[in-house]
Amino acid sequence: MTTDRFNFAGKSIGFREGQSIAAALTEAGQRVLRQSAKGENRGMFCGMGVCQDCLITIDGLPNQRACMTPAAFGLEIEPQIAFPQLNQMPVPPTATPAQILEPDVAIIGGGAGGLSAAIAARKAGSSVLVMDERKVAGGQYYKQSASHPPLDAQQAEGATLLKHAQESGAEIMGSVEIWGAFDGPLFLADVGGAALVVRPKTAIIATGAYERPRMVPGWTLPGVMTTGAAQTLWRSYRTTPGKRVVVCGSGPLNVQVALELAQGGSQVVMVAETASAPWQHPWISLKAITADPGLVFKGIGMMRELKRQSIPLRHQTSLHTIEQVEDGLRATFKTASGSEFSETVDVICMNDGFEPQNEVLRLLGASMTYDGAMGHLRCDRDRRMETSISNLFAVGDCAGLGGAPAARDEGTIAGRAAAARAGFGSAQDSYPEDRSLARHRNFQNYLWKLHDVRPKLPDTSAPETIVCRCEEITLGEILDGLETSPGHAGSLKRATRVGMGRCQGRYCGPVATRLVAQITGKPIEDLSHFAPRAPIKPIAISSILAAQEALDDPE
Amino acid sequence: MIPNDILIVGGGIVGQITAIKLANAGAKVTVVDAGINAGSTANAGSLHVQMQSRFMRIYPDQVPNIEASLPLYLRAVEEWERIDAKYGPVEMIRKGGLMLAEDQKQLSFLEKKAKREAKKGVSVEILDRHALEQIAPWLGPHIIGAELCLNEGKVNPLVANRRLRAVADGLGVQFLQDRIQNLTVGKRVEAIGQTDTYQADRAVIAAAWGTGALVGNFGVTIPSVGEPLHMNITEACSARIDHLVQHAERSITLKQFKSGQIVIGGGWSANDRGLSQVPTVDPLSLLGNVSLAAQLVPTIGNLRIIRTWAGMNTTMDGASVIGPLPASDRLVMAVPGDAGYTLGPLVARLAANCLLGKADHSVIERYSPARFAN
The missing domain is CATH 3.30.9.10 (D-Amino Acid Oxidase, subunit A, domain 2)
Structure with a gap:
């Protein structure tokens, strides 16, 4: 029941307790949230604080993310203009004193891996601080809701894990934006406008992954979002992204979310899967069944459910273009035979695989190896999940895609090992987790072989395709830049501005790296990517001021 | 007489503009740059003229040189006006x-x-x-x-660097990636890089803080830091x-x-x-x-x-280093003093003029590398 309201562009918008501003606006049919510097409309895309496209002005304060900010009574919200007036902004409040914390084990990310690590490290007796970017921890797999009981077994499993972590005595802080990671380690963060300084004995990075989009003409239009963003709307806020929805890309998440959105009341017109059907690869399918029969049968069950609900699942079908039309978005798809067809929908969900959120690890200098099959970097780790940097551990998808069950095992192993490093317990006894981890990794190996998550480049026959959402740089401009500055992703960045915007190259960066590799013929490695730099996410100057005062204070 | 081939060590703002000037005059120009860690690619585009208080505080001993260089700074911003008009706009x-x-x-x-x-x-x-x-x-x-x-x-260095590179490319300047580690001068200049060796009639050293080490064998100690x-x-x-x-x-x-x-x-x-x-x-x-x-x-x-x-x-010492080395006029220095990006285009022009036989002696006299002769 809607009880509370805020204003958006002069309109009164109702919201439910626990909803994000983005969810409330989506429910009210407000998809356009900001205008870009070139005058294009933008809306929520990633739904998880990465893309910086859902920016709005809240009570005069510009550039706030609608997807990460809880709705509250009486807020005056305006769509974000590209160039806010400095002198019309409220004078920043005098900085609240920063908090300085020095736990034995600091864990960044409260998902499957981070929460498991917290429980294990607490069990060993160390003090534990878990920091999560969202208000409610749980991560992208378990997607918790602040106000609703679990929808299904997956959410219930997450609720139990979160409860165990809370009961373990670990301190779990929400709404923490880690923006700086420096040697020591020293972490600088913002918590709702206040500064947080964390100097732990050991650190476990469990920052997960974000979704890889399919870059086609029109992918920046409001109403186009990642599959995970739509899933968050439904699972965390009980909001459907729109009435008519099409889901496309590759991987099991797309099928799962299609069913969830249908359950929520959306009409899912199709799931388009780039890969060919699994029954065309009987040997790999059989291997996957052997590796984890439970998960495979869960997958088969989802396919059956799609059929029962008459939601077509079309294999070897790829999104080609998106156009804004009068009654929504027209998505055009291409089939394996080259034929095209279109669907007009309200919302297009896309997931073409995942990119690890490895910014903290790269900033701290942890060594990485390129995984060509998945098209992303994997963090080098030993059996106890320790990186090349002593006392720095990495678990879950941030170290390379592995899935939630593997993240849980890695979390437990790393939690124990980090606690041992801080002087609590022993890291030796992880035999059950080691075994189960091997099984999960084996399954993941076959699972991804059945999908099409090879790194792709945008179609060069459509040079107008935007590659860098923030700076609005097209594929054509990047290809031109490659001719004059072919040497490195960094020089391409300076020549074209690709990756210079607010999201800091999270979507365009991997593409720029691949294009440079293609033209130079050099293999991709860690240094092929944009150099990692603080801030990890854009950070308000007022928060930097507060952190400065805290560190300056001799106390 | 125009030397028929010239090597420029360093592809920043100085190297690029020197290359353009020389190529415009008909020389065959090769620029070798290590491609990492450059000043120009990280510069933020301030055009400085007044004495920076930071310098006066940190390097008080350099103040007389900085003060004496003020007319050079005035000419340098005028040079930027010309660059903006000719090759820009560079958001000046x-x-x-x-x-x-x-x-x-x-x-x-x-x-x-x-x-x-x-x-x-x-x-x-x-x-x-x-x-x-x-x-x-x-x-x-x-x-x-x-x-x-x-x-x-101020200028936008990203725009300026990109435009100048395109101009140099258009003039047929060859850009190579390598780190020059040693120089010898006989009948020709030989520059030994990490991956290759390069020969030329004459060379311009536009290697910023790397300059001192590169020319240390030629009787000068240039304190580039x-x-x-x-x-x-x-x-x-x-x-x-x-x-x-x-x-x-x-x-x-x-x-x-x-x-x-x-x-x-x-x-x-x-x-x-x-x-x-x-x-x-x-x-x-x-x-x-x-x-x-x-x-x-x-x-x-x-x-x-x-x-x-x-x-x-x-x-360095608060002043630029411009002109041929006393030991060999085949090696011409082109290194701005403190505010390198501001001074870059002017230093490039003055250095290029040395190679084109029309050195502005009255201007560059006080910036000669001879002041660092051992």
Whole structure:
């Protein structure tokens, strides 16, 4: 029941307790949230604080993310203009004193891996601080809701894990934006406008992954979002992204979310899967069944459910273009035979695989190896999940895609090992987790072989395709830049501005790296990517001021 | 007579413009650059003229040279005007630079400094709070006055670098990636790199802080030192901060690009990681530099910093090094003193003229590498 309201562009918008501003606006049919510097409309895309496209002005304060900010009574919200007036902004409040914390084990990310690590490290007796970017921890797999009981077994499993972590005595802080990671380690963060300084004995990075989009003409239009963003709307806020929805890309998440959105009341017109059907690869399918029969049968069950609900699942079908039309978005798809067809929908969900959120690890200098099959970097780790940097551990998808069950095992192993490093317990006894981890990794190996998550480049026959959402740089401009500055992703960045915007190259960066590799013929490695730099996410100057005062204070 | 082939060591602002000048005159030009860690690619585009208080504080012994170089700075910004007109636009804005004072002592320092600068032909005036408010209403209330240097301004180095590279490419200049490690001079110049060896009639050394080591065998000790410096940039806003902002006593530069983004820098240190790696960000510099900016311009507190980076600045004795080495006129130095990007185009022209047989002796005399002869 809607009880509370805020204003958006002069309109009164109702919201439910626990909803994000983005969810409330989506429910009210407000998809356009900001205008870009070139005058294009933008809306929520990633739904998880990465893309910086859902920016709005809240009570005069510009550039706030609608997807990460809880709705509250009486807020005056305006769509974000590209160039806010400095002198019309409220004078920043005098900085609240920063908090300085020095736990034995600091864990960044409260998902499957981070929460498991917290429980294990607490069990060993160390003090534990878990920091999560969202208000409610749980991560992208378990997607918790602040106000609703679990929808299904997956959410219930997450609720139990979160409860165990809370009961373990670990301190779990929400709404923490880690923006700086420096040697020591020293972490600088913002918590709702206040500064947080964390100097732990050991650190476990469990920052997960974000979704890889399919870059086609029109992918920046409001109403186009990642599959995970739509899933968050439904699972965390009980909001459907729109009435008519099409889901496309590759991987099991797309099928799962299609069913969830249908359950929520959306009409899912199709799931388009780039890969060919699994029954065309009987040997790999059989291997996957052997590796984890439970998960495979869960997958088969989802396919059956799609059929029962008459939601077509079309294999070897790829999104080609998106156009804004009068009654929504027209998505055009291409089939394996080259034929095209279109669907007009309200919302297009896309997931073409995942990119690890490895910014903290790269900033701290942890060594990485390129995984060509998945098209992303994997963090080098030993059996106890320790990186090349002593006392720095990495678990879950941030170290390379592995899935939630593997993240849980890695979390437990790393939690124990980090606690041992801080002087609590022993890291030796992880035999059950080691075994189960091997099984999960084996399954993941076959699972991804059945999908099409090879790194792709945008179609060069459509040079107008935007590659860098923030700076609005097209594929054509990047290809031109490659001719004059072919040497490195960094020089391409300076020549074209690709990756210079607010999201800091999270979507365009991997593409720029691949294009440079293609033209130079050099293999991709860690240094092929944009150099990692603080801030990890854009950070308000007022928060930097507060952190400065805290560190300056001799106390 | 134009030498038929010329090697330029260093592909930053100096190397690029020298290459353009020489190629324009008909020479065959090759630029070799290590492709990492350059000053020009990390530069933030301030066009400095007035003496930077940072330099006067950190390198007091260099002040006489900096002061004597003021006319060179005046010519350097004029050279940028020509670059902007000929190869730009490079988002050049020349509305002047403000050096801020928070108390009477700082203001007196600026008054004395302004008098010295005026004697060298620099357009400077001292503004009180009231006058300052008319042109910079965004300044914090504790700023009591400032020195305004009308000659100063800013360019967008990303745009300038890109345009100049395209011009050089168009003239057939060859750009190669390698790190030159040793030079020998016989009948020809031979430059030994990590991956290859290069020969030319003559060579221009536009290698910034790497210069001293490269020419150490030729009877000169050029004290070129790299300073890894920190920079920050905000997201865009519409307020027009037209001036280049500095402070009388503290290290800062602050300016706004045409994109609406505010760039904050001014000499905070970064972590040097040697020749083959880019310098990394020092958290204390990030915090200190940005906090100082927020104190001077409080309303930027609501903006977010979206990126920081580090680049190398070059210092020597406060003056540039321009012209042939005493030991061999086949090696021509082209190294700006402190504000390298500001001085770059002018230093390039003066060095190119040496090779084209029309050296401006009266200008470059005091910048000759001969002053470092062993």
